Amino acid sequence: MNLRFFRLFALLFLLSFLLSFSIGTLSPLLAAGQNPTYRYQVDLKKSENGKLFVELLVGTLTEEKVQFCLPAMVPGTYKVYDFGRFVSDFQALDAEGKPLTIEQLNPNTWEIAPAQKLHTIRYAVRETFSDAQSPVVFEPAGTSYDAENLFVMNTHAIFGYFKNREREPFEIEIKKPADFYGSTSLIAKTQEKERDVFEIQSYHDLVDAPMMYCRPDTVNFEIGGAQILVSVYSSKDKIKAKDIADGIYQTLLAQKRYLNDELPIRKYAFLLNFFSGNSKSGAYGALEHSYSSFYHLPEMPIEYILPSVIEIAAHEFFHILTPLNIHSEEIHYFDFANPKMSKHLWLYEGVTEYFAHHALLCGGLSELSDFLETMREKILSARQYKDTPFTVMSLGCLDKHEDEYGNVYDKGALIGLCLDLKLRILSEGKYGLINLMQDLSKRYGKENPFKDDELFDVITELTYPEIRTFFAKHVEDNQPLPFEELFAQIGISYQAEGETQNIFIGEISLAADVTTRKLFISEVNTEDEATKKIGWQADDVIETVNGQEASADTILEVFEKAKDGDVLKWEVKRKVKGKDKIVKIKTPISFNKQKVLHHFEPEDLTGKKLDLLRDWKRMGEYQQRYGK
Incomplete structure (x- = not known):
């Protein structure tokens, strides 16, 4: 998952099938004869005053006491929001409807006794979009309940779990207006005109699957063996799914080729909410999940917003590599109540951000000059943060180093860039960062996490001893990244302070x-x-x-x-x-010279430098495979 703040740039991103079509995850459904511990019911038609009313029918419990929880935080947000604070009118009832004893232990936890008699839990949960109470929930991680138009349902902000029972099965029943369609990555067990039923293997799978209910505006297409859903809600009906589907398709085509024509998913959903006015958080962006991503973006003319959609979608979709298939124990066994952070945000967010831009370069959707300017902007942006070793910042991004988290998209991406160049140089062009990521995916995969303290040594084992030195200097320590040394070997001059000649028209x-x-x-x-x-x-x-x-x-x-x-x-x-x-x-025409910080200047190339540059841009490989 990924929570991403971003600045909008002016430059740069139908129901095609029957309403019964749904796009689903690869997570397993309930085994035959397996009864869900949780049977949730929500009626969207009965929402009022920005609240949903949730009912949970509970399976058999044997404990004397049980703790019912909503998350303090979910993977990818990197911020504690305490989603339990949006719950009110909490009730725990036995089979006869009599109340049981409840003690609220903290904003996210209710202790219920005797648990053996627990039959039903009921509560109201208010939306986050209209709530200004600090910390304000970043909208792609939040909820909105507009009975006339749109329900944004990030499931972690609505549904809870019993402590130590997060991996037990769920059934979710959503009652809806007849003209609403539920866009999600989940597969519906039952899909009727006014009712959807989903079966989910665990709470971890549930919070990984946001839902968006509204009148349908969708486009579906297939690419690389994966079924893709693009679902759009536009508050003033200015943006249509068909307006952005082609841009997303071209981006995914470039990424499919970047991944050697192998997408490690079969289905994926892009859920996009375009809103008018202001957001309470003051930010726009997206939240990434394993098989979907949710976007909260301002409703602007399509020519202005599309480039930003493409840029963000390129980043979010690449999370199908990490953390989906490469992640640490801290993520795999995520503690929703007391989250522990991994020290490898350079991998989850930095490498993903680098791949998003590098794939567009290799796929011919951006020029080398555009790519280098983007990297230059990241170098400049990274200077606003403290020079904290990246592993230290990652571990402390929830508290001590919270203000430095944004650097994952700047220095984190630059670490990915330098690591890719280093690998290409050491292998004489034959092996790059994408090859390493695919090897790590094969070694680990979705159900086999790595140990945080072992990852650097595992990568070194798969590559070269020099790579361990790179990590020690530039990720575990704060020594400057070696731009000049690395770029010189692919024929690009880098100067911390250089001079450029501008043309004026x-x-x-x-x-x-x-x-x-x-x-x-x-x-x-x-x-x-x-x-x-x-x-x-x-x-x-x-x-x-x-x-x-x-x-x-x-x-x-x-x-x-x-x-x-x-x-x-x-x-x-x-x-x-x-x-x-x-x-x-x-x-x-007139020209003027201007001093610039972090100046890149490609040379006229021949020989080994040209070969390395072509290998880094994967030009020969793409020409061989696609004839161009």
Whole structure:
């Protein structure tokens, strides 16, 4: 799982089947004749004032006392939220409906006696989206109960468990409005017009499967042997599943190829809630699960929000590697009441973040210059955090080092980058980080966790002695990552402080339409006189430059050949009184030199450096497999 905060960038991401279609996890259903310990019932039609009313019919218990719990924290959130604080009107009843003795031990735990007589538990649970009480729950981990439009149901915030019985089976019955569809990664045992029933093997599987109930807007497709569901709720109906499904498909296609055409899942669900207004947490993003991910994003024009969806989805989907198939005992035997952290956030979040960007580079969905600029931004962003050894930060990310958690997406990704380069260099291009991850997946897998203190030695055993030194210096200690040394060997110059020459054609921002691949002007600084004089307008679609069809490649080629004083001639398509019109624009060229921190500059390459660069970008491998 992954909880991810992010900044939205302007650049860069139907029910196709019958309503009876559902997309499911690979987790096993109940064995024949096995009775669930928990039989939950929730009626969405009876929600009121931002509350759901939950009823639990209990299987046979033998203890004198039993503790019923909601989680203090769940895997992937890396923050204690105390979900029990949203529960009220808690009742424990015997078979005749008489109340049993209840003692609330803490915000998340109710002790019930005598447990042998316990038949029914009832309680109300309020939504988190509208709650401003600290700590405010990040919305992708929370709940929203809007009876007219949408139910966001992160199951850990609704359903509880009996202490020491987390791995016993559940049955969940959801009663729903007839025109609502439940999108989830769970397989429905029963799916009727106004009722869904799910059987789940354990609480760990339940909290790993969010649900979204609303009027259906879905797209389903198959890729790499995996069935994919894209389900969208748009508060003002501005964004449709079909608007973003192609971008997600192209991203998954690149990731499938990155994983050697083998996806270690059979089914996956993308659940996307696009909202208007503000969120209580002040943040937007996604929460990752083993077979699904839930997104809480602002409702914006599709050309602005799609690139962010693609970027986030690329990260979230890669969690099918880790922690799904590679994780420590702290995650496998997760303690929902008193969570213990692993020291390997560099692996769970950092490597995942690196793969998300590297896969797009290798798949041709981003250029080397874009990738290097992203890494440069991560180097700059990592400087805002303390220089704490990464294993130490990981272990203390819930308390002492809580403010440093965001560095998992910056320095964590840079650790993944350097480790990949190191492996490629040591193996002369034959073995990289993705190969290591696949070997670790085979060694461990979903049901076999590693010991936290042994992982570095296991990786060294699978690779090279130099890799153990790398971990000791740069992950267990805080020595600077060796960018200059590693990049030099693939023909890319790195300078902590360098100089670049900028070309000026006006203060504008370019974006790309993911579907048409056309470049357009996303922003224009109309306060700048030189820009104003040129005549750019927001939403201009660039058709040609100097008579050539405009693309990222042709524009870069024109820029590379341009000299100071040259004039570039553009043709743009612009809406004028509702009709498309071709407008001609001229931009006189001027250059200025600027000092930049953490500057990357590719060289003109031949020989071994070129071979290593091609191997790192997996160019030869992709050409052999896909003919391009």
